[in-house]
Amino acid sequence: MRLTRQRRLLIPMAAAAVVGLALTGCTGDEAAGNKADTDCAPYESYGSFDSGTEVSVYGTISDTEADLLNESWKDFETCTGIDVKYEPSKEFETQINVRAQGGNPPDIAIFPQPGLFAAQVDGGYIKKPSQAVVDNATKFWSEDWQKYGTVNDEIWGAPLMASVKGYVWYSPATFEENGWEVPTTLDELATLTADIQKSGAVDKPWCVGFASGDATGWPGTDWVEDFVLREQGPDVYDQWVTNEVKFTDPKIQGAFDSVGDYIRNPDYVNGGLGGVDSIATTEFGDAGLPILDGTCALHHQATFYEGFWPEGTTVAEDGDVWAFLLPGTEAGASAVTGGGEIVGKYRDADEVDALQTYLSTDTWANNRVKLGGVISANNGLDPENASSELLKTAVATLQDPNTTFRFDASDLMPGAVGAGSFWKGMVDWIGGKSTADTTTFIQDSWPQ
Amino acid sequence: MTTADLIGKILQLVGGVAIFAAVVGLILFFIDKAPKRGRDVLQLIAFLAPAVILLGIGLVYPAIRTGIAAFANKSGEFIGLDNFVWMFTQPEALITLRNTIIWVILVPTISTVIGLAYANFIDRSRGEKIYKSLIFMPFAISFVGAGIIWKFVYEYRPEGRDQIGLLNQIMVWLGQEPVLWLQTAPMNTILLIIVMIWVQTGFAVVVLSASIKGIPAEQLEAAELDGTNGWQRFTNVVLPGIRGALVVVVTTISIATLKVFDIVRTMTGGNFETSVVANEMYTQAFRALEPGRGSALALILFVLVLPIVVYNVRVLRKQKEIR
Amino acid sequence: MTYTPVEIPLDDETKKEFQRGFNADGTKAARVKKRLTSRTATIVSLIIAVIWIIPTFGLFISSFRPEELIKTTGWWTIFQNPGFTLDNYKEVLFSSSSSSPQLGAYFVNSLAITIPVVVFATVLAAMAAYALAWIPFKGAGWIFIVIFALQIVPLQMALIPLLQMFTTWILPIQRFVHDIIPIIPEQSYVQVWIAHTIFGLPLAIFLLHNFISEIPGELIEAARVDGANHGQIFLRIILPLSVPILASFAIFQFLWVWNDLLVALVFSGGTPDVAPLTQRLAELTGNRGQEWQRLTAAAFISLIVPLIVFFSLQRYFVRGLLAGSTKG
Structure with a gap:
C-alpha cells in the first residue's frame, strides 16, 4: 500500500521534472561578446571593470x-x-x-x-x-x-x-479615392470630418478605443491634452499640469468639448466598431484597425501604433496607412505632446x-x-x-x-489624477457624463 | 540556465526543506524530553511560537501600521478623519460599498449552494473524480486568467458582424441585439460576480465533498431504512454532518470575496459602476500613491469582515461547550 | 506525504467504527450509492459541469487558433472557419528574449518556490492548529480569533514593512551563504519562501483548526492516559487522521503560490535566479497588452502543473478517515 502510494506520487512528479528539464534545454546562455571583435573606441572613457x-x-x-x-x-x-x-x-x-x-x-x-x-x-x-x-x-x-x-x-x-503623440492615422488610398486632403488646421480637420461623414464612403469618420485593462481611459486623456496644447498654447498647458489652471477652468472644459465634437458625436464615431458607447470597451490596440477594411477613416494615436498594424501592412505616405500630426489652430504651428x-x-x-x-x-x-x-x-x-x-x-x-x-500631461500630474481620476473621468465622460460634471470630479480628486 | 544554476536551485530546494524538517523534528523530539516542570508551557510554545512569530512580523505589524496610516496624509502627518471623509464624499463611494456588499452576499451563498448540491450529487457516483476535476479547474486558474477567460465570453461586436463573445452570440441566436455587457450597470456587477462564483465553487466542492465522505454510510442507510426520501436524508443526515465544513467554506469564500480585486481590474478597471472596496484600496495605495486613503479603505474592509469574525467566534464557543 | 498507521490503544468499539469507515466503499456503501444517485441528480450535475467547463473550453480551442481568427470569429465556428496553429504555444514556450531567455529556468523557479512553501505552511499551521485546539491554555480562543481575523489584512499592505525587515536581516545572511557556497545565488528563494508562508498561515490555521478540533477527544484522552506527550500525539494521531484536510489545504496553498505574481515580484528581485513562471508569462503579453492571443496558450501552460498536483493528491481525500467518529 505504501509503496504503490509513493510510486503513484512519483510518476507525476517525474513527469513534471522531465517537462521542466526539457524546457531548460530549449535555450542556452547568450554568447558573450568578444572584445577583440568590438570597436571599443567609443567606450574607452568609461574605464574597465573587473569581471563580475x-x-x-x-x-x-x-x-x-x-x-x-x-x-x-x-x-x-x-x-x-x-x-x-x-x-x-x-x-x-x-x-x-x-x-x-x-x-x-x-x-x-x-x-x-x-x-x-x-x-x-x-x-x-x-x-x-x-x-x-x-x-x-x-x-x-x-x-x-x-x-x-x-x-x-x-x-x-x-x-x-x-x-x-497626437498623430492621426489614415489610409492614403482611401483619401485619394475620395479626394480628401490632409488638413493643416483644426478647422480643416472639422470640415474634413464633416465631408467624410456626408460622403458615406466609410461607416463613420473616426474610430476610437479607450480600453486598456486597468488603465482604461488613457487614450481619452491624450485627446484632451492634444487639444489643450493646440487651442490654449504651452503656457496654459504648463499651468494646467500644476493645477494653476483647474480642470473646471473654461479653457480646459473648452478642450473637452472640442474633443467631444468629434468622439461624442454619434455621426462621427465609432467607425466599424459600433456607437459612441462602444468606445469605452474597445481595446485601444484594435481601435485603428477598421481603417484597413475601409469602415473608418481617421484614428488618433501615437507613433507606437505603427507596431499594431497587422503584419504585411505598409506604413508609408503612399502605403496602406500613414499618419499626419494633429494640426494646430493655424497652419504650420507645430506643437506636439x-x-x-x-x-x-x-x-x-x-x-x-x-x-x-x-x-x-x-x-x-x-x-x-x-x-x-x-x-x-x-x-x-x-x-x-x-x-x-x-x-x-x-x-x-x-x-x-x-x-x-x-510631455503627456497625465504623466506629469499626481498619480491620484494622472493615473486615476483623469482616466476614470474620461470613461464616464464618453459614457455620457457632462463636461462640467466630469471636470468637477477630476478637479475634486486633486490631492490637497 | 546552466547546469550549475540548476544544481544550485535543487540544492536550495532540498536544503531548505531538509533544514526545516530537521528543526521541526528536533523541536518535537526535545519537547517530549523536556523536564516535567513547565513541560506543558514549553510544549505550547514549541507548537505555537513559529506560527505566531511569523504572523507577528509579517501581518500584525503591517496591520497596525495600516491602521495608523489611515489617519495620516501622504507625508505621514496626522490628519484625523480626513481620509474617511474623502472616502465617503467620493461620488461613487456608495455604489462601491453597495457593490462590495452584493458581492459578499451573492458569491459565498451561490458558490456554496451550487458546490453543496454538486458535491452531494456526485458523491459516490461513477466518474466522481472527473466531475470534481471539471469544476475544480477554474480554481486552479489565477484571478487574472479567469478575468481574461470571461472577458472573452462577454465580448461585444456591433450588430451585423460576427460575434466573438459567446453570450452575445446566444443573444443573436435568440434574435436579440448584442449588448455591451460590461458597460451595462447594474448587470455588469452581476456578470463579474459570476466569474468569482465560477472560481470559488471548485473550492466549495472539494471541501464539502471531503466532508460528506466523512458521514458514516450506516447513518445514511439507517435513515433509508426509516423510509425517508433523498431530500430528507440530505437535510437530516448530510447537512448536520457537515455543518462545520459549511461554516468554513462560507467564511473562507466571504473573506476571499472581500479581498478580490483582480477580477474587477482585469475586466472593467472599476469603471461603469463596478468598483469594489478592495479595488479602490489598490488603486489609491498603489496607482495614486495615496497610502493614507488606501489604508482607510483597508480598515473599511476590516469592518466588513467583523460580522463574519463574530459569527465564527460564536460557533467556536458552542463547539467548546459541546466538548 | 506518507503516514504511519495509527498505533494507539483504542477500545474495541472505536476500532470497529474505524473499520467501518475504512470500508466505506464496501458492500454496504454500494447499496446506499445506488439509491443516492438518482437520475435527476446526474442530469443536474452534468449540466453544472458543462456550464463550468464551457468558458475554459472556449479558451482552449482559441489557443490553437491563429490570432486573426480569434479576433474576428467565435471559437464555436471552428468548423466553418477552420484554422489550426501551434504558434501561440510556440511563442510562449520558445520565444527567446535575451532579457529573460529561459522559460525552463522560470519553471524550475516556480517549483522551487511552491513546493517548500506548501510544506512549511502546512506543517507550521498544523502544529499551531493542534496547540490551539488541544493544548488547553488561557487565551487560546483569542489567539485563534486574531489569527483568523488576520486573513483580511491585504497583503499589499504588508509588502513594504516585510521587505524592509528582509533587507535588514535576511539579505546579509543570503550574502554570507552566497560567499561560502557560490552556487547558491545571492538572491535566493529564502525571502519568497518566508513571505508566502506567512501569507498562507492565517487561512491554513483556520481551516486545519476546524478539522483538527473535531477529532474525537476520546482518542486523544486515551493516548494521554497511556503516557503519550503532545509531540507523539501530534505525530501519531493528529497527522494521520488529518491527511484529507492536509491534502486539501496543500492543494489550495500550491495553487495560490503557483499563481502568485505579486509576492514573487517583490521578494524575488525579479531576476531569472528566482522569478517564477507567472512573471515571465505576464511579460509575454506584450508591452501594452496587445499580444493577448498568447495569453490563451500561457493560461494552459500554467494550468498543467496545478492539475497534475490536483490529480495526484485527490485520492488522499476521497475517503474520510474520520468516518464513524464524527458527532452526528
Whole structure:
C-alpha cells in the first residue's frame, strides 16, 4: 500500500521534472561578446571593470523591446566588463516604490513618468547623478526635455527615448479615392470630418478605443491634452499640469468639448466598431484597425501604433496607412505632446555612473534607434538612423527648434489624477457624463 | 540556465526543506524530553511560537501600521478623519460599498449552494473524480486568467458582424441585439460576480465533498431504512454532518470575496459602476500613491469582515461547550 | 506525504467504527450509492459541469487558433472557419528574449518556490492548529480569533514593512551563504519562501483548526492516559487522521503560490535566479497588452502543473478517515 502510494506520487512528479528539464534545454546562455571583435573606441572613457561587476536596471520596457534594449548596451558591456542585468516589469509603477521603500532598489531605473521620478527624488531615494550625466543632459536635450529630469532646479536624471503623440492615422488610398486632403488646421480637420461623414464612403469618420485593462481611459486623456496644447498654447498647458489652471477652468472644459465634437458625436464615431458607447470597451490596440477594411477613416494615436498594424501592412505616405500630426489652430504651428523616459540611479558606484552616463550620450541614442522601433529626442541623433519613414518624420519634428514639445500631461500630474481620476473621468465622460460634471470630479480628486 | 544554476536551485530546494524538517523534528523530539516542570508551557510554545512569530512580523505589524496610516496624509502627518471623509464624499463611494456588499452576499451563498448540491450529487457516483476535476479547474486558474477567460465570453461586436463573445452570440441566436455587457450597470456587477462564483465553487466542492465522505454510510442507510426520501436524508443526515465544513467554506469564500480585486481590474478597471472596496484600496495605495486613503479603505474592509469574525467566534464557543 | 498507521490503544468499539469507515466503499456503501444517485441528480450535475467547463473550453480551442481568427470569429465556428496553429504555444514556450531567455529556468523557479512553501505552511499551521485546539491554555480562543481575523489584512499592505525587515536581516545572511557556497545565488528563494508562508498561515490555521478540533477527544484522552506527550500525539494521531484536510489545504496553498505574481515580484528581485513562471508569462503579453492571443496558450501552460498536483493528491481525500467518529 505504501509503496504503490509513493510510486503513484512519483510518476507525476517525474513527469513534471522531465517537462521542466526539457524546457531548460530549449535555450542556452547568450554568447558573450568578444572584445577583440568590438570597436571599443567609443567606450574607452568609461574605464574597465573587473569581471563580475554588475549593474541592475529596472524598467517597463519588456518583451522584444527589452531584447533591443539589451542589444543596445552589449558593446558597452563587452568593452567595460560591466554586466548589465535588465529586469522588465509591467508592475514597475507600483514596484519601484515598494522596492525603494523596502530598501532593495535596483541600481538604475528607467521611469516612464517624470511625475513618478520626481516623487522618488523627493522621497530621497534617487542619488545625485555624476557631473558627466548632467553635462550630457544639458548638451543633448532641449530645455523642454531637461525639465522632465529636473527636480527643485537641479538635474537628477537624463531622458532616454521618446514617442510623439497626437498623430492621426489614415489610409492614403482611401483619401485619394475620395479626394480628401490632409488638413493643416483644426478647422480643416472639422470640415474634413464633416465631408467624410456626408460622403458615406466609410461607416463613420473616426474610430476610437479607450480600453486598456486597468488603465482604461488613457487614450481619452491624450485627446484632451492634444487639444489643450493646440487651442490654449504651452503656457496654459504648463499651468494646467500644476493645477494653476483647474480642470473646471473654461479653457480646459473648452478642450473637452472640442474633443467631444468629434468622439461624442454619434455621426462621427465609432467607425466599424459600433456607437459612441462602444468606445469605452474597445481595446485601444484594435481601435485603428477598421481603417484597413475601409469602415473608418481617421484614428488618433501615437507613433507606437505603427507596431499594431497587422503584419504585411505598409506604413508609408503612399502605403496602406500613414499618419499626419494633429494640426494646430493655424497652419504650420507645430506643437506636439509626447512621452519618454527618465533614467535615475539608486546606488553610488563607478560602474553605475558609467552606465548612466552612457545612456545619456548620443552614442547610445544612435545605437538604440538603429536597432529599430523607437526614437529619441537626443539632439545628437541622426534622423537617418530611425527605422521607418514615420519615425524619421517624428525625429525631425522633435529636433526642429520651432517645435513646442510638451510631455503627456497625465504623466506629469499626481498619480491620484494622472493615473486615476483623469482616466476614470474620461470613461464616464464618453459614457455620457457632462463636461462640467466630469471636470468637477477630476478637479475634486486633486490631492490637497 | 546552466547546469550549475540548476544544481544550485535543487540544492536550495532540498536544503531548505531538509533544514526545516530537521528543526521541526528536533523541536518535537526535545519537547517530549523536556523536564516535567513547565513541560506543558514549553510544549505550547514549541507548537505555537513559529506560527505566531511569523504572523507577528509579517501581518500584525503591517496591520497596525495600516491602521495608523489611515489617519495620516501622504507625508505621514496626522490628519484625523480626513481620509474617511474623502472616502465617503467620493461620488461613487456608495455604489462601491453597495457593490462590495452584493458581492459578499451573492458569491459565498451561490458558490456554496451550487458546490453543496454538486458535491452531494456526485458523491459516490461513477466518474466522481472527473466531475470534481471539471469544476475544480477554474480554481486552479489565477484571478487574472479567469478575468481574461470571461472577458472573452462577454465580448461585444456591433450588430451585423460576427460575434466573438459567446453570450452575445446566444443573444443573436435568440434574435436579440448584442449588448455591451460590461458597460451595462447594474448587470455588469452581476456578470463579474459570476466569474468569482465560477472560481470559488471548485473550492466549495472539494471541501464539502471531503466532508460528506466523512458521514458514516450506516447513518445514511439507517435513515433509508426509516423510509425517508433523498431530500430528507440530505437535510437530516448530510447537512448536520457537515455543518462545520459549511461554516468554513462560507467564511473562507466571504473573506476571499472581500479581498478580490483582480477580477474587477482585469475586466472593467472599476469603471461603469463596478468598483469594489478592495479595488479602490489598490488603486489609491498603489496607482495614486495615496497610502493614507488606501489604508482607510483597508480598515473599511476590516469592518466588513467583523460580522463574519463574530459569527465564527460564536460557533467556536458552542463547539467548546459541546466538548 | 506518507503516514504511519495509527498505533494507539483504542477500545474495541472505536476500532470497529474505524473499520467501518475504512470500508466505506464496501458492500454496504454500494447499496446506499445506488439509491443516492438518482437520475435527476446526474442530469443536474452534468449540466453544472458543462456550464463550468464551457468558458475554459472556449479558451482552449482559441489557443490553437491563429490570432486573426480569434479576433474576428467565435471559437464555436471552428468548423466553418477552420484554422489550426501551434504558434501561440510556440511563442510562449520558445520565444527567446535575451532579457529573460529561459522559460525552463522560470519553471524550475516556480517549483522551487511552491513546493517548500506548501510544506512549511502546512506543517507550521498544523502544529499551531493542534496547540490551539488541544493544548488547553488561557487565551487560546483569542489567539485563534486574531489569527483568523488576520486573513483580511491585504497583503499589499504588508509588502513594504516585510521587505524592509528582509533587507535588514535576511539579505546579509543570503550574502554570507552566497560567499561560502557560490552556487547558491545571492538572491535566493529564502525571502519568497518566508513571505508566502506567512501569507498562507492565517487561512491554513483556520481551516486545519476546524478539522483538527473535531477529532474525537476520546482518542486523544486515551493516548494521554497511556503516557503519550503532545509531540507523539501530534505525530501519531493528529497527522494521520488529518491527511484529507492536509491534502486539501496543500492543494489550495500550491495553487495560490503557483499563481502568485505579486509576492514573487517583490521578494524575488525579479531576476531569472528566482522569478517564477507567472512573471515571465505576464511579460509575454506584450508591452501594452496587445499580444493577448498568447495569453490563451500561457493560461494552459500554467494550468498543467496545478492539475497534475490536483490529480495526484485527490485520492488522499476521497475517503474520510474520520468516518464513524464524527458527532452526528
